[in-house]
Amino acid sequence: MMSDFIIYNTLSRSKEIFKPLNPGHVGMYVCGPTVYGEAHLGHSRPAITFDLLFRYLMHLGYKVRYIRNITDVGHLVNDADEGEDKISRKAKVEELEPMEVVQYYTNSYRRNMSQLNVLPPSIEPAASGHILEQIGAVQQLVDSGYAYVVNGSVYFDVEKFASSNAYGKLSGRKIEDLYSNTRDLDSQTEKKSSLDFAVWKNASSEHIMKWPSPWGEGFPGWHIECTAMSTKYLGKSFDIHGGGLDLLFPHHEAEIAQGKACFGHDPVHYWMHNNLITINGQKMGKSLGNFITLDELFAGTHPLLEKAYSPITIRFFILQAHYRSPLDFSNEALQAAEKGLERLLKAVDLLGKLLPATVSTIDVPGLKEKCYAAINDDLNTPVLIAHLFDGVKMINSCNDGKASLNSDDLEQLRKLYHDFTFEILGFRSESVASGDSDSAVLGEVVDFLLDFRIEAKRNKDWATSDKIRNKLTELGFEIKDTKEGFSWELKR
Amino acid sequence: MMSDFIIYNTLSRSKEIFKPLNPGHVGMYVCGPTVYGEAHLGHSRPAITFDLLFRYLMHLGYKVRYIRNITDVGHLVNDADEGEDKISRKAKVEELEPMEVVQYYTNSYRRNMSQLNVLPPSIEPAASGHILEQIGAVQQLVDSGYAYVVNGSVYFDVEKFASSNAYGKLSGRKIEDLYSNTRDLDSQTEKKSSLDFAVWKNASSEHIMKWPSPWGEGFPGWHIECTAMSTKYLGKSFDIHGGGLDLLFPHHEAEIAQGKACFGHDPVHYWMHNNLITINGQKMGKSLGNFITLDELFAGTHPLLEKAYSPITIRFFILQAHYRSPLDFSNEALQAAEKGLERLLKAVDLLGKLLPATVSTIDVPGLKEKCYAAINDDLNTPVLIAHLFDGVKMINSCNDGKASLNSDDLEQLRKLYHDFTFEILGFRSESVASGDSDSAVLGEVVDFLLDFRIEAKRNKDWATSDKIRNKLTELGFEIKDTKEGFSWELKR
Numbered sequence: 001m002m003s004d005f006i007i008y009n010t011l012s013r014s015k016e017i018f019k020p021l022n023p024g025h026v027g028m029y030v031c032g033p034t035v036y037g038e039a040h041l042g043h044s045r046p047a048i049t050f051d052l053l054f055r056y057l058m059h060l061g062y063k064v065r066y067i068r069n070i071t072d073v074g075h076l077v078n079d080a081d082e083g084e085d086k087i088s089r090k091a092k093v094e095e096l097e098p099m100e101v102v103q104y105y106t107n108s109y110r111r112n113m114s115q116l117n118v119l120p121p122s123i124e125p126a127a128s129g130h131i132l133e134q135i136g137a138v139q140q141l142v143d144s145g146y147a148y149v150v151n152g153s154v155y156f157d158v159e160k161f162a163s164s165n166a167y168g169k170l171s172g173r174k175i176e177d178l179y180s181n182t183r184d185l186d187s188q189t190e191k192k193s194s195l196d197f198a199v200w201k202n203a204s205s206e207h208i209m210k211w212p213s214p215w216g217e218g219f220p221g222w223h224i225e226c227t228a229m230s231t232k233y234l235g236k237s238f239d240i241h242g243g244g245l246d247l248l249f250p251h252h253e254a255e256i257a258q259g260k261a262c263f264g265h266d267p268v269h270y271w272m273h274n275n276l277i278t279i280n281g282q283k284m285g286k287s288l289g290n291f292i293t294l295d296e297l298f299a300g301t302h303p304l305l306e307k308a309y310s311p312i313t314i315r316f317f318i319l320q321a322h323y324r325s326p327l328d329f330s331n332e333a334l335q336a337a338e339k340g341l342e343r344l345l346k347a348v349d350l351l352g353k354l355l356p357a358t359v360s361t362i363d364v365p366g367l368k369e370k371c372y373a374a375i376n377d378d379l380n381t382p383v384l385i386a387h388l389f390d391g392v393k394m395i396n397s398c399n400d401g402k403a404s405l406n407s408d409d410l411e412q413l414r415k416l417y418h419d420f421t422f423e424i425l426g427f428r429s430e431s432v433a434s435g436d437s438d439s440a441v442l443g444e445v446v447d448f449l450l451d452f453r454i455e456a457k458r459n460k461d462w463a464t465s466d467k468i469r470n471k472l473t474e475l476g477f478e479i480k481d482t483k484e485g486f487s488w489e490l491k492r
Numbered sequence: 493m494m495s496d497f498i499i500y501n502t503l504s505r506s507k508e509i510f511k512p513l514n515p516g517h518v519g520m521y522v523c524g525p526t527v528y529g530e531a532h533l534g535h536s537r538p539a540i541t542f543d544l545l546f547r548y549l550m551h552l553g554y555k556v557r558y559i560r561n562i563t564d565v566g567h568l569v570n571d572a573d574e575g576e577d578k579i580s581r582k583a584k585v586e587e588l589e590p591m592e593v594v595q596y597y598t599n600s601y602r603r604n605m606s607q608l609n610v611l612p613p614s615i616e617p618a619a620s621g622h623i624l625e626q627i628g629a630v631q632q633l634v635d636s637g638y639a640y641v642v643n644g645s646v647y648f649d650v651e652k653f654a655s656s657n658a659y660g661k662l663s664g665r666k667i668e669d670l671y672s673n674t675r676d677l678d679s680q681t682e683k684k685s686s687l688d689f690a691v692w693k694n695a696s697s698e699h700i701m702k703w704p705s706p707w708g709e710g711f712p713g714w715h716i717e718c719t720a721m722s723t724k725y726l727g728k729s730f731d732i733h734g735g736g737l738d739l740l741f742p743h744h745e746a747e748i749a750q751g752k753a754c755f756g757h758d759p760v761h762y763w764m765h766n767n768l769i770t771i772n773g774q775k776m777g778k779s780l781g782n783f784i785t786l787d788e789l790f791a792g793t794h795p796l797l798e799k800a801y802s803p804i805t806i807r808f809f810i811l812q813a814h815y816r817s818p819l820d821f822s823n824e825a826l827q828a829a830e831k832g833l834e835r836l837l838k839a840v841d842l843l844g845k846l847l848p849a850t851v852s853t854i855d856v857p858g859l860k861e862k863c864y865a866a867i868n869d870d871l872n873t874p875v876l877i878a879h880l881f882d883g884v885k886m887i888n889s890c891n892d893g894k895a896s897l898n899s900d901d902l903e904q905l906r907k908l909y910h911d912f913t914f915e916i917l918g919f920r921s922e923s924v925a926s927g928d929s930d931s932a933v934l935g936e937v938v939d940f941l942l943d944f945r946i947e948a949k950r951n952k953d954w955a956t957s958d959k960i961r962n963k964l965t966e967l968g969f970e971i972k973d974t975k976e977g978f979s980w981e982l983k984r
Binding site for chain 2: 065097099100102103107110120121122123124125126128129130131132136211212233346441442444445446448449452471472475476489
């Protein structure tokens with residue numbers, strides 16, 4: 001009855017029915033952050049996209065091993081294998097040990113992910129924690145003849161690989177075009193070709209992050225970490241590799257080449273890429289300096305923000321677009337997301353309070369089928385959310401007495417909304433996330449109520465005065481009458 | 493004017509004035525958890541003790557690099573270098589990749605620490621992430637002649653070390669006594685002596701956590717990880733090494749021996765050990781099966797618990813004892829801690845509301861000096877908290893008009909209580925930590941207030957009815973009159 005789960009495979013450029021390599025199990029790897037700055041809106045998109053996929057696969061009953069790495073070494077300031085390591089540079093600027101920088105921003109990233117209701121992955125491996133595994137992979141490349149050693153650095157030989165393999169097949173680039181697009185930097189003279197990339201870099205004496213290797217002291221290239229860690233935790237073939245579209249080339253193309261060179265076959269079955277978040281049409285990125293951090297969004301403290309937006313509003317904003325479409329930042333879109341989220345949660349709340357009727361005037365199985373058809377169609381969340389809003393109208397009609405649900409249908413509809421709203425889309429009521437402001441409001445309401453009591457006493461309305469006192473005592477408040485009026489506290 | 497900061501050095505068995513190796517900087521290493529189960533009450537004691545030290549050193553103006561490791565490999569089920577790795581065993585039981593077990597319990601530990609208001613350390617390195625560094629340390633031991641290789645395993649030669657060094661000086665054990673206390677297990681025939689310990693273990697083919705090394709595939713011994721990671725992040729000499737008293741022997745004794753053998757000198761200046769938490773007089777421990785997890789304590793779900801205790805109540809319970817004294821679990825003690833915390837926080841709150849008088853009848857500088865003298869005396873928190881309670885009496889006297897503070901003294905006293913209560917001891921108001929229950933109470937209070945409004949309307953008391961509506965609207969509530977009475981929600 002239920003439709004197949006179909007995902008768009010970047011590698012085949014087509015939608016394919018998802019079939020795991022091992023029935024019942026899914027292995028999934030997603031490129032995580034380079035931890036040298038606060039997470040921004042751009043980082044939230046891959047995190048939320050693949051959190052949705054993780055949640056949906058679990059909902060379908062799969063046992064999922066989800067690996068999302070932490071890049072804490074090897075990501076250079078530019079992709080041409082030159083320039084400083086991003087973390088080392090930050091450490092020098094802040095006069096810290098690089099791992100202090102890593103720890104600080106990793107903690108911050110985890111906090112932001114938790115605010116966005118992004119589930120922790122099954123394993124969150126750090127590149128610096130897998131140096132031996134990366135050395136092992138580099139050694140395999142050298143042994144297989146696809147990498148060469150120069151002055152303590154090891155480079156992947158793209159020309160050799162491309163002579164018998166389709167280099168560029170993921171990103172759809174042609175090797176001739178790549179040549180003409182690559183500037184031949186002076187410092188690249190170690191490389192046989194400007195297309196080659198480092199899998200191990202020799203470290204100069206002033207370099208702070210380095211490890212011993214068969215080729216001397218150095219550090220791993222950025223691309224090799226994902227090959228080493230995905231192989232370690234998911235094997236030489238696994239189901240799904242995800243990441244942002246900005247990683248398609250050279251990062252993911254390099255991963256395919258490394259895997260093929262090491263194992264003789266493509267390591268990944270389905271490649272999935274989320275599109276980027278733009279701001280005035282330009283990619284939002286740390287290196288471009290046009291980013292808004294998640295903390296700024298949650299607090300409303302960036303000049304481009306008209307107000308603060310809650311983490312779940314950001315989540316709704318991301319998911320109301322399809323993950324393969326570009327998504328442009330704007331206050332209007334965020335405010336629309338805020339309203340949409342509110343409308344949805346209100347309806348779910350109302351649904352919980354509806355009473356069953358004897359007959360149903362609503363087609364619940366039809367709505368359910370549409371919702372699954374939407375998510376099964378390459379995670380089409382905008383269509384899914386549109387169907388959920390159709391249901392919101394039905395729920396409101398029931399509340400107004402213009403439609404009705406029998407008890408079976410009511411139960412089905414409640415399960416449908418619970419599953420999609422909370423379990424799969426990962427929304428949640430904001431009051432759960434922001435209890436603090438409730439405390440402040442509570443204080444004001446209680447003060448106001450006790451002012452009433454004083455007025456009642458003044459009017460010798462002892463019944464009202466006692467009623468207020470009794471109610472508050474029952475709720476756990478301790479009320480004291482003082483010269484100035486009253487004081488109270490909530491006992492726990 | 494201020495007294496010196498004095499700490500008890502387990503190594504010298506005496507209190508010493510704390511002097512950092514590099515003025516203004518402190519390097520501090522504390523043994524963290526072996527992540528193969530939920531954190532229990534016993535784990536909270538070293539975490540809170542050294543969090544207090546971390547906070548106090550920062551309060552004194554030091555720049556502190558605090559390393560607390562995660563043991564995720566190498567900790568065997570018993571200390572005799574035999575038996576399974578604790579994590580591997582758990583992974584097999586749960587049919588998971590060992591790193592999934594590690595990730596799950598590490599996440600859980602971090603969540604518990606955050607609930608206890610334990611600050612994250614500067615760096616939280618994992619043993620499995622530092623295999624190369626451990627291999628490097630083992631190689632140094634082999635090169636220096638203090639370790640020997642047998643069948644792909646490497647053992648530290650305690651007899652050789654002890655012939656020219658004081659093995660046992662930290663724990664106060666004599667080498668002769670150690671011999672007579674050690675059972676010579678059959679499987680220990682690889683070792684020259686039963687006192688020797690593994691720094692690298694050969695891995696059998698079915699072993700799941702293993703790495704290549706100069707001695708074949710294997711995994712590091714437990715003791716070597718702390719030597720490798722403390723050296724990497726703090727250098728060959730550093731200020732403070734902390735941990736629970738249960739780690740004194742063999743773990744910390746082994747660290748001293750490894751450091752001395754590698755560098756020719758003792759690596760650590762001050763060794764600090766917290767005493768253990770007992771339950772009916774016996775050490776609380778995972779391996780003993782008599783533990784209460786922190787989640788059980790916070791939720792009140794263990795048969796030994798009369799009720800739930802909040803995380804900060806647990807923190808108060810730990811800190812109202814001196815860290816070097818044993819501390820026995822009991823419901824009475826926890827309930828006393830709960831009351832004590834409440835009394836202290838109430839007084840701090842009241843202090844914020846006191847008005848200054850023209851004269852002071854309270855000796856604030858004297859109280860301040862006593863508080864610093866207490867914490868400077870080897871972190872004597874029970875005495876510190878007793879002084880703070882003396883201050884509570886003074887604060888209450890001021891509130892009752894029986895004592896007074898001039899504005900300078902009032903400001904000083906507020907700063908003193910802020911610094912000690914929140915910044916140093918790390919307490920916080922429970923309502924900050926548990927906003928959820930405020931939301932529930934808020935709902936009831938608002939319902940009650942709106943019932944009043946309905947009654948007022950029924951009595952045609954429009955002034956009261958409007959007053960309630962206006963106040964709630966001002967606070968952000970949206971009120972709707974319905975057939976049944978009313979509905980409301982708090983807009984944000």
